[in-house]
Amino acid sequence: MRKFAVLFLMFCVFASCEYFQVEEKESTTSEIVAIVNTEKLFREDLANVVPNNTSKEDSIILVKGYINDWAVKQILLSNAESSSTLEEVTEINSLVKDYKESLLINSYKERLINQQLDTVISESEIEAFYENNKENFKLNEELLKIKYLHFDNNIINKKEFIDLFQSDKIEDLEALEKQQLSFKYYQFNDSIWTQLDKVLLKIPFSKENLLNKTKFLQKQDSLGLYLVAINDVLVRNDTAPLSHIEATVKQMILHRRKIELIRDIEKILVKDATKNNNFKIY
Helix, strand or coil, X not given: CHHHHHHHHHHHHHHHHHHHHHHHHHHHHCCEEEEECCEEEEHHHHCCCCCCCCCHHHHHHHHHHXXXXXXXXXXXXXXXXXHCCHHHHHHHHHHHHHHHHHHHHHHHHHHHHHHHCCCCCCHHHHHHHHHXXXXXXXXXXXXXXXXXXXXXXXXXXXXXXXXXXXXXXXXXXXXXXXXXXXXXXXXXXXXXXXXXXXXXXXXXXXXXXXHCCCCCEEEEECCEEEEEEEEEEECCCCECCHHHHHHHHXXXXXXXXXXXXXXXXXXXXXXXXXHCCCCCCC
């Protein structure tokens, strides 16, 4: 009997110590502000809920909203867990595992790619890739090599501007550029490809007029005079010019390099794992 009393006393002392340790841990960690079943929300969890310089009234609203959202989440989670079958839980755990593994692997691959990928692309490589894949570069829009000019009706030297615009001399183009403050809209470089839709926003010519490769077009309305000269035209399903899709070609080359780099890395990893007896097939 005496032995039993001693054992009981020791148990009480031990239990008391455990209790006070738990109480001390919870009190030193943070003050509890809400409980749902066995889940607890501590005051420290609210540290970043309220932005700086928020009024007391708004702070109370934000904190109450956060606590309510937390409680709803915990209740839904508890109900979902209790109502789910073992098969459903197993499937979800498997999906979570797969997702976690994919995130870790992709993050690791991205680090390796950033460390080892050669991002320098020469002009010759761009041209070679373009030539070898031309059938994949079909236009889904119309492009023009065009120059145009729009100025007010009340401009004084109208005839001079028309003559300069129609001229093919470099000095005449330079003379026009010096007068650019007198113009509403203009584009004088007809060696670059421009999207037809963008041109139509600037000048009131029909699509059909602009797609006809016309040396000179002129139109006047209440807003002024419009001058257009079409140097070249590409329509839908024509092969896109390299100058227009060079950025896309570079991205495709980099993407191909990434795929090849990852394949090489995977081969090396398997080879090293096999060499170190970390990978065996039975």
